[in-house]
Amino acid sequence: MNFDILEVGKAFMVLFAVIDILGSIPLIIKIKRKAGDIHALKASLVALGIMLAFLFLGEGILGFLGVEVEAFAVVGSLILFALGAEMIFGIQLFKDDDEQSLKIASIVPIAFPLIAGAGTMTTIVSLNVEYQPINIAIAIFLNMIIVLVVLKLTKRIEKLLGKGGIAILQKVFGIILLAIAVKLFADNAKLLFV
Template structure:
């Protein structure tokens, strides 16, 4: 139960890449235009609760299904690889309905946008590779970033622009691809 900076940094970057809150700003702006308000605090808290519950109970759920953590880590690595490919190539492999649901900040933003299947799979994969305390700190760092981005989405839209978000998304996509390959290799050795 020791805090290790390199693990915290790795976990934070993995979750930041998978959650892709910066790449989700166009969706968030669209939701804000449709519903009028984004409840940044509520969305962040609900996403955090979902992530922490899945972090602690995800392996128990897997145990009920008869799936070992190594196999799930490999599956998570493959999903992370696909998400990385989406980010780098600008293609959409996973389709979702979050753009059409605008009745609440919680449902489309907290789940599935922030704490969606990719995040949940990543948390189980990270649990196989990193210390629990470091993962929790990485989650907290990401929740703070998520809150800041949600709170300042209109300002970010004006300052960074569409081209800036595309560059950021591609850089984090490459990082996510490299990390997913590492998790895949470690999952095989598990």
């Protein structure tokens, strides 16, 4: 286990792009409006825990359950696709208005699958092949600091953007989310049938 700043930097950038917390701001605002509040620290810690657990135990757990990483990624892509469709078309696919769902909004869907989703977990497994786990863990931790800051500043970001800005961002990032979902599906679905 050797620390390498270059590996940390590369893993950080890959995870930053996949987590896409800045692109998720419109969705976070939408969830926050429904749930009333998001516990930024709780969401960040849960996502951090999920990602670190997946870094060290992920392949083993999926293997034990008989689930291929590709199948996991395909399911994640379908969830991302549904979230993107909600953002673009203004429809509601996820019915979560009951009191219990609102209480856990910081965990589902913020911590999982938005931050620590199938795309992130698949990326972590891929990075684990190329880089030392300690460097990936540091990259995950650094990304979670950024996630925490963005979640804490959601109200200020919302005020800064205004309703029009949020609506535009929501549509744009909904399209990006759909594109990521399609790519994740295409990359992994074909591997399931080889």
